[in-house]
Amino acid sequence: MxxxxxxxxxxxxxxxxxxxxxxxxxxTLIFGVMGILNVAHGSLYAFxxxxxxxxxxxxxxxxxxxxxxxxxxxxxxxxxxxxxxxVVLEIGxxxxxxxxxPVLQLLVTFGAFMMLExxxxxxxxxxxxxxxxxxxxxxxxxxxxxxxxxxxxxxxPVMAIVIYxxxxxxxxxxxxxxQIVATTHNAEVATAMGINVRRIRLVTFVLGAILGALGGALxxxxxxxxxxxxxEMIVLSFAVVATAGLGQITGALVAAAMIGLARSFAIYxxxxxxxxxxxxxxxxxxxxxxxxxxxVARARRI
Amino acid sequence: xxxRAITAGGAIAxxxxxxxxxxxxxSIVTALCYGLAALGVAVLMRAGQVxxxxxxxxxxxxxxxxxxxxxxxGLDAALLIGAGVAASLASGAVIGSFVVRYREIFFAMLxxxxxxxxxxxxxxxxxxxxxxxxxRIDRPTLAGIALDRAGYETALLLVTVGLCVLLGxxxxxFFHSSAGEALAAVKSNETRLEYLxxxxxxxxxxxxxxxxxxxxxxxALVALLQGLVTPESGYWLRSGELVFIAILGxxxxxxxxxxxxxxxxxxxxxxxxxxxxxxxxxxxxxxIGVILVAPGGITGVLLKPxxxxxxxxxxxxxxxGS
Numbered sequence: 177m178x179x180x181x182x183x184x185x186x187x188x189x190x191x192x193x194x195x196x197x198x199x200x201x202x203x204t205l206i207f208g209v210m211g212i213l214n215v216a217h218g219s220l221y222a223f224x225x226x227x228x229x230x231x232x233x234x235x236x237x238x239x240x241x242x243x244x245x246x247x248x249x250x251x252x253x254x255x256x257x258x259x260x261x262x263v264v265l266e267i268g269x270x271x272x273x274x275x276x277x278p279v280l281q282l283l284v285t286f287g288a289f290m291m292l293e294x295x296x297x298x299x300x301x302x303x304x305x306x307x308x309x310x311x312x313x314x315x316x317x318x319x320x321x322x323x324x325x326x327x328x329x330x331x332x333p334v335m336a337i338v339i340y341x342x343x344x345x346x347x348x349x350x351x352x353x354x355q356i357v358a359t360t361h362n363a364e365v366a367t368a369m370g371i372n373v374r375r376i377r378l379v380t381f382v383l384g385a386i387l388g389a390l391g392g393a394l395x396x397x398x399x400x401x402x403x404x405x406x407x408e409m410i411v412l413s414f415a416v417v418a419t420a421g422l423g424q425i426t427g428a429l430v431a432a433a434m435i436g437l438a439r440s441f442a443i444y445x446x447x448x449x450x451x452x453x454x455x456x457x458x459x460x461x462x463x464x465x466x467x468x469x470x471x472v473a474r475a476r477r478i
Numbered sequence: 479x480x481x482r483a484i485t486a487g488g489a490i491a492x493x494x495x496x497x498x499x500x501x502x503x504x505s506i507v508t509a510l511c512y513g514l515a516a517l518g519v520a521v522l523m524r525a526g527q528v529x530x531x532x533x534x535x536x537x538x539x540x541x542x543x544x545x546x547x548x549x550x551x552g553l554d555a556a557l558l559i560g561a562g563v564a565a566s567l568a569s570g571a572v573i574g575s576f577v578v579r580y581r582e583i584f585f586a587m588l589x590x591x592x593x594x595x596x597x598x599x600x601x602x603x604x605x606x607x608x609x610x611x612x613x614r615i616d617r618p619t620l621a622g623i624a625l626d627r628a629g630y631e632t633a634l635l636l637v638t639v640g641l642c643v644l645l646g647x648x649x650x651x652f653f654h655s656s657a658g659e660a661l662a663a664v665k666s667n668e669t670r671l672e673y674l675x676x677x678x679x680x681x682x683x684x685x686x687x688x689x690x691x692x693x694x695x696x697x698a699l700v701a702l703l704q705g706l707v708t709p710e711s712g713y714w715l716r717s718g719e720l721v722f723i724a725i726l727g728x729x730x731x732x733x734x735x736x737x738x739x740x741x742x743x744x745x746x747x748x749x750x751x752x753x754x755x756x757x758x759x760x761x762x763x764x765x766i767g768v769i770l771v772a773p774g775g776i777t778g779v780l781l782k783p784x785x786x787x788x789x790x791x792x793x794x795x796x797x798x799g800s
Contacts (some may be wrong), residue, residue: 281588286762287762287766297755451595457590
């Protein structure tokens, strides 16, 4: 592997890790507050991607599409999908099974995932979808002799870092953020302290859903969307979340970087193993630390 | 009594329907095989665990059958089935020793992740596995007898019905053996189980190997019936269907999986005729509906009156067993 390929692999890996982090962040946030692994998160990613592709298409037709408008369309798609599907899923489903057997809660999101997969195929069909216009608008940069698109090299990683920082600030310094942290620690005590846990659950779920959809929307310009992207993403982002430890935000950043880079190195060296590498990392980590890298020890409740 | 009547009636109805309408044979055998595999999922469900990747054992077994049948033509179907089940038991034992350390979300998703890896590897290594086109299997002899297509399907139908009745009752007996009751205790309170001096991991591992074997048997039978194995048989959607059947049938009795599987096959035929393209949508909707309305599934509803005889006092389940 020469230096150019190495750089290319790193650039690929960082950009992919950024997307992975956004999706995993949504997943881990929802888990922290609600104790639910939202399997339908993969569908949110797919819906975000498809909606972004559609909106960017419209923006280009209607206004000729200045670059900023196209970027705005990506973000708008994520917000739209996150709010609409997030509210529907939380109020329509998760609220109904709150407090039930965790396996049943998991199965309910799995059922929603199956339904959304078909809904997505009904709306956008089975042929590949993509919208690379945004990427070519932003141009390319040369880094030590390797040319790479600004979109993947700068926009995605910067976006991921900004969102990470903003979320940390939000959780530590805003009223709602602090309430979310309190609910994560203990929902019953939070209720006793006068926090409206119902509202917090809804807010968190929608926030997580937007992050999942944003991952999809940002991925839309660089990948082609086909039925099944949602499945791949939910499993992969679970691998990130599990490696980090469920509910760990900073951990998810580190784990996403690890898995994103490892995956892109695998693509350049042993392409057959591309799919296996993320799980290999997860399995090795879980063998040594069964509840993830960054989980703190918890008291056992009998 | 009710259960026995349903079992006997169901077995006879399956055979009679298969003989009366030859076109239905494939559907019936497929449905029963789904039932066998779903029974495996139901075994784990009794322990409170759900696997989103159990189709991988059916798939592993099917590929074992295909590899052997192509490498050694003339190998008997009985041997092929045995080899398929052995392969799924062995892989279940290895993978199980790792996944039984986890519960609930981790357990479900690790199984899903492993099945996704298997699925994509089968699709990628074209030279060995035939890629997404899969591998063909020529019709083997069954117990030393070479049969024509109709006879072969009838024989498979009889074998499958026999195996379903046999394994269904054995698994039901297992549920009420001490090992089976211990398995159910993993769900109700693992910590108390450990205090009794039993290893919860070991107990769950037993259940896991059993469930892998059941799924493997189903996979081998379907492979022999269809004469073709594809990576599709290990796709997550297949695993989802198994979970669906197990939930629909309920884990209260081994018979539930088979009732669930037949109901599933009927929904499938109906959907194929009237609602093409929304298959997963229907499955998902029914799954959510069953969970919201009758979380015990069909057998949960059927066996309800008996529960009233039990003492009213039920110890409160304690949150967070570990």
